[in-house]
Amino acid sequence: MEKLFFALRKFLYFVSIAAIALMLVIIFFQVISRYIFGYTFDWSEELARFLFVWVVFIGSALIIGDKGHMAVQLLPDKLSGTNAGFFLQLFIKAASLVFILLLIAQGSKMTRTMMFQTAPALNLPMGVVYAIIPISGILMLLYLIRDSLTLFAEHKKSLGKEN
DSSP, rough: HHHHHHHHHHHHHHHHHHHHHHHHHHHHHHHHIIIIIIIOHHHHHHHHHHHHHHHHHHHHHHHHHOOOOOOOOOHHTHHHHHHHHHHHHHHHHHHHHHHHHHHHHHHHHHHHHGOOOOOOOOOHHHHHHHTTTHHHHHHHHHHHHHHHHHHHHHHHHHHHHHH
């Protein structure tokens, strides 16, 4: 199972780095063409913006997978290893689950709704751009399930040590 998550993380890192590199190249050539030739390609700014949105959402999933999300850790650290700490972590996981399920449901709805509209310069259905919302939500859900299973395994192990 860990090999699968490791491969997924490597793939997501590759996609995000490739998207950032492409975005930088596009913006660089857009600036050069504007100042040297006095002309910019219509599609360049739009594609760079869409790539940025995708990078942000892929990065969000990666951060959750690496347990790097912003959090106030004072209370969870203080209660770590106790039953209260376990239930606090369980509450945090449940709240995260609600948020992620909303992200998937509403992102899917938005993706379907926006398929009729096309981006002006790229002539791409906007639903393709919005598709990253439920995709990243599914990735976050996978990481949340992994972390929840780890939480239960660690709690079970700690209960075994107490006996």
